[in-house]
Amino acid sequence: MKKLKIADGIHMLTMNVEDILFEGMWELANGVTLNSYIVQGEKTAIIDGVIGWDGVPETLYKSLGEIGVDPQNIDYLIVNHMEPDHSGWISNFRKIKDDFTIVCTDKAAKMVSSFYNEDKIMIVKEGDTLDLGNGKVLSFHPVPNVHWPDTMYTYESSTKTLFSCDMFGAFGMMGDHVFDDELTSEEIDYFEAEGMRYFSNVMITFTTSVKKAIEKAKTLDVRTIAPGHGPVYRKNPQKIMDDYTRFCRYAEGAGKNEVTILWGSMYGMTAKAIERAESVLQREGIKYSKLQMPLESESEMVATVFRSAAVIVAAPTYEYKLFPPVAEALNEAGRKKITGKVAFRFGSYGWSGGAENELKEIIERNKMKWDFIDSVEFEGAPKEEDLKKVEAGVLELIKKMKEKVVE
Numbered sequence: 001m002k003k004l005k006i007a008d009g010i011h012m013l014t015m016n017v018e019d020i021l022f023e024g025m026w027e028l029a030n031g032v033t034l035n036s037y038i039v040q041g042e043k044t045a046i047i048d049g050v051i052g053w054d055g056v057p058e059t060l061y062k063s064l065g066e067i068g069v070d071p072q073n074i075d076y077l078i079v080n081h082m083e084p085d086h087s088g089w090i091s092n093f094r095k096i097k098d099d100f101t102i103v104c105t106d107k108a109a110k111m112v113s114s115f116y117n118e119d120k121i122m123i124v125k126e127g128d129t130l131d132l133g134n135g136k137v138l139s140f141h142p143v144p145n146v147h148w149p150d151t152m153y154t155y156e157s158s159t160k161t162l163f164s165c166d167m168f169g170a171f172g173m174m175g176d177h178v179f180d181d182e183l184t185s186e187e188i189d190y191f192e193a194e195g196m197r198y199f200s201n202v203m204i205t206f207t208t209s210v211k212k213a214i215e216k217a218k219t220l221d222v223r224t225i226a227p228g229h230g231p232v233y234r235k236n237p238q239k240i241m242d243d244y245t246r247f248c249r250y251a252e253g254a255g256k257n258e259v260t261i262l263w264g265s266m267y268g269m270t271a272k273a274i275e276r277a278e279s280v281l282q283r284e285g286i287k288y289s290k291l292q293m294p295l296e297s298e299s300e301m302v303a304t305v306f307r308s309a310a311v312i313v314a315a316p317t318y319e320y321k322l323f324p325p326v327a328e329a330l331n332e333a334g335r336k337k338i339t340g341k342v343a344f345r346f347g348s349y350g351w352s353g354g355a356e357n358e359l360k361e362i363i364e365r366n367k368m369k370w371d372f373i374d375s376v377e378f379e380g381a382p383k384e385e386d387l388k389k390v391e392a393g394v395l396e397l398i399k400k401m402k403e404k405v406v407e
């Protein structure tokens with residue numbers, strides 16, 4: 001666990017976690033950090049305590065000791081969000097200390113009680129404050145449904161620090177550089193990509209609420225944004241607010257100037273047409289990612305589709321429906337409410353087809369509002385005339401996606 005000073009009386013503890021399935025399902029290519037913050041006035045508060053995924057709270061207590069905080073002197077546990085990646089240590093803390101107050105929203109209070117059987121809770125509402133003494137005053141600002149109903153911001157007024165919990169977070173483990181002003185340009189790109197992975201895996205279903213949370217952050221006079229995952233923004237907090245604003249647009253159909261080819265092929269017939277599609281993309285200088293389903297992780301698939309301005313769905317018919325791994329990927333994109341993408345499908349069939357009907361059904365059922373140009377289906381191997389149609393389709397897609405590009 002790394003220990004850093006953010007300001008006088010404010011410390012950060014952060015640890016890298018790898019080889020986990022985040023939320024029990026997301027395979028994280030580059031892991032994640034868990035960040036916790038300690039604010040010391042005359043009283044001491046810990047915001048979103050963290051323990052390792054191994055559930056060893058002693059690591060946290062030891063680290064607290066190393067920054068001069070005796071766990072016995074912690075008066076307040078600020079629970080910005082009840083998800084156990086931030087609150088999982090509470091029951092254990094109860095074993096070593098008896099008198100502390102949990103501070104959280106009414107919705108979190110219900111969960112603190114049902115998950116951890118705690119009842120010494122101070123429920124806070126918008127604008128409520130907690131004076132810790134020595135000039136450290138915390139205020140609380142609920143941001144419901146990002147991505148749980150209980151979530152709130154905690155703001156420290158003397159340093160203008162916003163402890164934003166999951167909001168403005170990113171996946172990706174941190175090396176030596178934790179603050180935005182320390183990051184190299186490669187690290188900035190890395191955390192932007194990991195921010196998109198985080199947003200698309202965890203936040204995207206709640207885009208409407210995320211937008212409200214961005215607006216709420218703007219009403220506070222913020223000098224530093226200190227999230228629960230990923231880097232701390234002290235030089236330019238506006239950057240992560242702008243990134244999140246852009247991510248909300250990606251959720252609604254905008255995207256980077258790149259194409260995702262979401263594909264699957266049993267015997268290589270559809271794959272022959274993908275080669276032609278790729279040659280067009282290369283000729284036109286369009287960046288693209290190829291995701292072969294079911295080999296790609298769901299985390300990577302969702303993140304890549306999310307950030308692309310256009311999607312090519314290349315998959316054959318299977319048992320009168322769309323090739324199942326690709327159908328599943330599209331369903332997942334639908335569950336995540338990735339809407340409004342420009343798209344194009346082509347694929348092979350053997351005798352009757354049927355993939356197209358299921359594609360329409362998935363898009364409609366999930367209210368995805370993807371804008372599909374006419375699909376190209378071919379019997380068996382694609383003939384030159386089919387490949388010409390694929391080529392024309394890709395060119396049309398490139399034209400259409402231009403209106404969607406937001407970098």
Ligand SMILES: Cc1cc2nc3c(=O)[nH]c(=O)nc-3n(C[C@H](O)[C@H](O)[C@H](O)COP(=O)(O)O)c2cc1C
Binds near residue numbers: 264267268317349352
């Ligand atoms: C398990 C299986 C189920 C299939 N079901 C259908 C079907 O319901 N309707 C159809 O027209 N073709 C069906 N086909 C034929 C494939 O769509 C055809 O072989 C196509 O060329 C496969 O393209 P690919 O090599 O890109 O996977 C099926 C093939 C397999 C192996």
Ligand SMILES: [Fe+2]
Binds near residue numbers: 081083147166
């Ligand atoms: Fe969370």
Ligand SMILES: [Fe+2]
Binds near residue numbers: 166
């Ligand atoms: Fe979290």
